[in-house]
Amino acid sequence: QKEVEQDPGPLSVPEGAIVSLNCTYSNSAFQYFMWYRQYSRKGPELLMYTYSSGNKEDGRFTAQVDKSSKYISLFIRDSQPSDSATYLCAMKYTSGTYKYIFGTGTRLKVLA
Amino acid sequence: GAVVSQHPSWVICKSGTSVKIECRSLDFQATTMFWYRQFPKQSLMLMATSNEGSKATYEQGVEKDKFLINHASLTLSTLTVTSAHPEDSSFYICSARTSGRSTDTQYFGPGTRLTVL
Numbered sequence: 719q720k721e722v723e724q725d726p727g728p729l730s731v732p733e734g735a736i737v738s739l740n741c742t743y744s745n746s747a748f749q750y751f752m753w754y755r756q757y758s759r760k761g762p763e764l765l766m767y768t769y770s771s772g773n774k775e776d777g778r779f780t781a782q783v784d785k786s787s788k789y790i791s792l793f794i795r796d797s798q799p800s801d802s803a804t805y806l807c808a809m810k811y812t813s814g815t816y817k818y819i820f821g822t823g824t825r826l827k828v829l830a
Numbered sequence: 831g832a833v834v835s836q837h838p839s840w841v842i843c844k845s846g847t848s849v850k851i852e853c854r855s856l857d858f859q860a861t862t863m864f865w866y867r868q869f870p871k872q873s874l875m876l877m878a879t880s881n882e883g884s885k886a887t888y889e890q891g892v893e894k895d896k897f898l899i900n901h902a903s904l905t906l907s908t909l910t911v912t913s914a915h916p917e918d919s920s921f922y923i924c925s926a927r928t929s930g931r932s933t934d935t936q937y938f939g940p941g942t943r944l945t946v947l
Contacts, residue, residue: 726871752935761836761923761938762874806873816862816927818936822873 721745724807724821733830737794741807741821744788748819750810751783753792755803756823762806766792797828833857834926836939843914844947851909851942853924859904860926864936865897868921880907914946 724741731737739753750769754762766781768774768790774781780793790809794801807821833856843849853863862881866874878899880886886899896918898910907926911918921943925936 750935754938759921759941759943761834761925761940764832764935764937767935816864816936817876817879818864820873825871 719744721819722807722809722821725824726822728825728827730827730829731797733797733799733828735797735828737797737801737826737828739792739794739805739807739824739826741790741809742788743790743809743819745811746785746788747811748809751781751790752808752810752818753779753781754806754808755801756806757803765805799828799830801828802826832928832937834860834924834937834939836924836942838942839940840943842945842947845915846913848910848912849914849944851911851922851924851944853907853909853926853939855905855926855937858926858928860907860928861904862927863901863907864925864927865899865907865909866923866925868923868941874923877909911944914944916946919944919946 722743753766755765756762768781768783771783771785778795782791804823804825806823808818835854837852865877868874876889877892878886878888880899880901882901882904888894901907921941923941925938
């Protein structure tokens with residue numbers, strides 16, 4: 719079993735839809751949770767960074783962490799064609815190591 | 831802020847030659863930099879972690895003599911692929927860890943696409 723599971727997609731939605739992207743994980747020691755967006759042939763770009771459980775909102779993006787279920791989500795409101803990319807979740811253990819564990823990424827296509 | 835650059839962005843080389851890739855943190859000091867490899871439609875595979883002024887820590891299965899990493903300053907790390915072969919063709923991405931910031935996270939460079947003929 720992988721430490722982090724993420725549906726690779728592709729996920730196709732119409733413009734304006736609310737997108738829900740998810741990751742599950744198996745190790746309860748993860749404390750830091752990140753979402754990155756990666757366009758084709760580009761490096762990942764940090765979207766959201768959260769610590770422990772709870773919600774965090776930034777513009778059209780909302781990140782949720784449910785540590786009891788070992789489940790994290792990224793919601794994108796009013797999705798745009800420019801949101802079409804691969805979204806990677808990443809997790810880190812408590813301080814002491816800087817190593818990230820990445821999900822495989824979900825390819826998102828927002829159709830105009 | 832938190833900009834990381836890589837050079838070159840794209841390189842083609844002949845089998846047996848060596849290729850050096852540079853990773854720079856432009857507006858912050860990075861005590862730790864990471865090198866990843868990414869195959870098409872796959873996630874990032876961590877190759878090694880480098881700390882300024884010390885030897886890199888390689889992940890299991892990564893040949894340290896083939897992938898030479900130097901982290902000579904707080905803003906520059908280099909990855910040299912020695913005696914490159916076609917199977918080394920891949921997308922190489924570096925990231926830099928911020929220090930002294932509340933988020934303490936990694937910022938990625940734009941990547942370098944290596945093609946070995």
